[in-house]
Amino acid sequence: MHPRVVEVTERLRLRSRQSRAAYLQQMAEAAARPRGRRDLSCSNFAHGMAGCPAGDKQRLRLPDEVNIGIVTAYNDMLSAHQPYETYPEQIRQALRATGATGQVAGGVPAMCDGITQGEPSMELSLISRDVIAMGTAIALSHNMFDGALCLGICDKIVPGLLMGALRFGHLPVVFVPAGPMPSGLPNEEKARIRQRYAEGLATREDLLDAESRAYHAPGTCTFYGTANTNQMLLEAMGLQLPGASFINPGTPLREALTVAAAERVAALARADQGSMASILDERALVNALVMLLATGGSTNLTLHLVAIGQCAGLQLDWDDMARLSDVVPTLARIYPNGQADVNHFQAAGGTAFLFRQLLDAGLLHPDVATIAGPGLQHYTREPMLQDGRLHYREGPNASLDASILRGCREPFREDGGLKVVEGNLGRGVIKVSAVDEAHWQVEAPCRIFDEQSVFVRAFENNEFQQDVIVVVRFQGPAANGMPELHKLTPYLGILQDRGLRVALVTDGRMSGASGKVPAVIHLSPEADHGGPLARLQDGDRLRLDARRGSLDVQMDATQWAARSAAKHAQPVRRGWGRELFGFARGQVSPAEQGASCFTESLRYSDGGRI
Template sequence: MTDLHPTLRAVTDRIIARSRDTRTDYLRRMDDAATNRPGRAKLSCANWAHAFAGAPVKDKLTAMTGSQPNLGIVTAYNDMLSAHQPFERFPNIVRQAVREVNATAQVAGGTPAMCDGVTQGRPGMELSLFSRDVIAMSTAVALTHDAFDAALCLGVCDKIVPGLFMGSLAFGHLPVVFAPAGPMPSGIPNAEKARVRALYAQNKVDRATLLESEVASYHSPGTCTFYGTANSNQMMMEVIGLHLPSTAFVHPDTGLRDALTAAAAKRAVELARSGEGRMSRVVDEKSIINAIIALLATGGSTNHAIHLVAMARSAGVLIDWTDLDELSSCTPLLARVYPNGSADVNAFQAAGGVAFVVRELAESGHLHTDVTTVMGEGLEAYYQEPVLDENGKLVWCDGVTESLDPDILRPVSDPFQKDGGLRLVQGALGRAVIKVSAVKPEHRVVEAPAAVFDSQEAALEAFKQGQLDRDVVVVLRFQGPKANGMPELHSLSPALSVIQDRGFKVAFVTDGRMSGASGKTPAAIHLSPEALAGGPIARVRDGDIVRLDPDRGELTVVGCPDFAERPCAPRTEASLQTASWGYGRELFGAFRHVVGSAEEGASVVFAQPPAGPPGTDTPPDPNVVDRTMDA
């Protein structure tokens, strides 16, 4: 067995030590729940009758035996998300599959599922990140009926999978399997889509031309085919071991996808009967680290610098951006998928996909292999790929051992670059993350005068007026979780790209998010502390020289000795009112008040430490990272 990379081992030991108390408390609670018998054994007859009152007769008869597993389905189905539209028919596939093994399945509940592609640049984007914690809460509401022996989660996109993950971990005494829907077939090339967007930003093509391009790109059921947050989610669920192997990027509405969905349901029933594969044991320090490594190795979404922190804390595991930065330093970049290259996820899958990545990383000492998955012990099952045999039966075969397209996917021995491309930058402006895997080396270091804005709209207007046609660091503040829910600011991407293409040095600094599709211009994002919490970004003035140097890990203000003594700029009343009212934003005032910082996962779930049961000490606050453990 290959030895672990020494940096991976050191970071793992540090996280385990830091998480000792919170992880122990979490496992104690899950163990207590596991010894409290399945729901069907403790619900009264009236309770149990209510649970199956609307079920078909065959399912009622199975349930009345009191001895067969009942699978709870938590679904994020809606028609608005192309990736989630296929889930409309999944519950029937699942019900029929488990009947074949003498079990039952019920839709326990649904969760909201926003499409960031629809809300980009719109007021609704300010609810996007908060929707993750709403999804976690609604998952808990669904499963709290306590009538289930296992759960099957149906979700794909940006906040949905992290929310399902967080909510399910509150029921980590159960086996939980995640079943995706897969990507849409490839549309127009991603480079062509980006080209038309840039032309539209410069008023060189009309809206009809832009719409024609976008429709040719997003054109059918399935996940958008670029490697943003949604597809990063699917890759990570696989590496963590909550998917069946190689299921992430199989197209919807195919015989293979239906067979995989049925197999996932049957596997959840098997785990319920055996008592193995509890989610609390699948998700631990090592599996979380595996997810981070795989994200870095494939150039995945920057959103997970926030999501993974919150997801890990749901299992009592404490990670921070220093951990991500150090893991990135030892993780080879194995994939070039848009926006880190021109290929889409379908080409990535054809070249070898997740199975190839897992094998390469595991066999080179870049993944922990002593882990538990829904398939059992170890990661070897995740080297496999599913196919249908001549009789239409699902079978598993070995995945490719050599990349079928080295322009898209490479081995550890010949990576695209030696590090993962996600870096921590820090200094006078605080701590932020930057994804450099899609940024050419000559564009990464920027030192230029700041242009300061308090809204995305103001920054775009300045671009349209030609005020940003120069070397510039665009500073956009009051975009953090406390200010307005921390929206993605992807609508700025075409404008920033145009400035760079005109030959100017350009960078973006914000306490908001950019996008899971962060692209070719350097962007220091998730800056903490945020402006509304007194973060130094509120002290920056137009014309200040800001230096962003991801190679040295620097984000600072140059030649301003009194910077730390400056008063923070106040938030304008207009900005406050816009963020507080309309499009449902008034309903989330309490969230903005209590939410944690970006580096703490920007969560309301973990804004306060959970109280221990009567007679025990309250566990440590999971929002506080004890640096004494790091020595």
């Protein structure tokens, strides 16, 4: 094992010793109770199976048989989740073939950041993660189940499902993907037309045509944003079948993998093995973090992995990420870090090649539990159909396209794609894997905006004629739910293409597809809590150095300390359902603690968390 990986894992284990022990004790107490309907009263049990067909009712009466709860994020508005419409019946049939039963335990909301970018509803996006966690917990709370299948893919859905399912960590839980849509309009062309539209050189019809050719079929969006990062990390955690992430919907292999997931969770439940608590430990969480760094994954996971860890009693922090990023090489170039999409990545060797490379380099813990069996070596294999049946074969030893995927001996970069930035403006995160190194250092006067729409108007008024660091503040989790600011990307890209040195600094989020413009995000403490961003004024000179991991206002320390913090002029916004979530904004934790509504409720009075 690489000594830095060992060091970070041990630091995480020691930091989490108290809270992890408390979590495992809770799970042990839950496991000691009769589970899966065996302790329900006759009335409760009758209610739980009243809607089942006769054959399932008969099986449910058998005390030695297993019943699997299905938690689904299906809706047919999201292309990624549309394929799930037929999964419950397919899963039930697969379970019946093994002698087991399955029931849809509940549905959770699934909103799409791609639809809500720049809209009022984007302020509900991050909060929806915690709503999904609560919905998952409610679905599994009926004590009818011996195991669970979670059907979800996209941005907040997988983290929410993980957070909720971890509170039932005494059960085996398997995640079931649906796969990416086939490749459409090349990513480079899509980005080019977006910038042309922002400059007024393309019509709305041109833009809609391009976007519709990019996002054109059922399945996950093909760029390497949060949704596909989620899938990569589920495999690294050992909670999804090996190689299952990037098989297209509606194909025989995709259907075989769905059947296999159902069979696997039934087998684990029947053998009383593979509990989620035994799989997702500090080593699995570090493995997920290594995979995030090696692939230049979504910045949103710097929030989600912290919040997920808390629900398992694991106190991951940004310093863990920074220390690992120094030694984990960047091995993948998938848009926005390159021009390839996840279908090209899969064809170049996919997850099997990545796991082999990182294991051989000692960057992943090999001796972990997974749903596929003991050891992460299961994930160096790739699925295939042979005579119509699912089989696994060893994945490739060499990349099939070195412009997309490389080994540890010839990486794209010697370090990871994410960095922690800190200075007298607080601490934040920057994704550098998609940013040319020529733009890693920016020193310029700042322009302050409290709303992204005001920045867009300033751009349209042609107000940016010199180097600038754009500050968009009061966008943190407590202020307005921490919306993504991806709508700004084309405008900032245009300024950079015009030869200006430009950067973004914000206490909000950027999309998992954040690209070529340096952006320090998740800045904490946030402006709404009196963080340093609230003291900035137009024209203050800022210096960003992504290489050194620093961000500072260039001002005498005494003068800076004497500055008073500005207050957000906007009242609490209502409409679009935002008023229903005021309680969540009032108790949400800072970005560095996962921007979670549960952080305090998972904390003991003695300081430990669970």
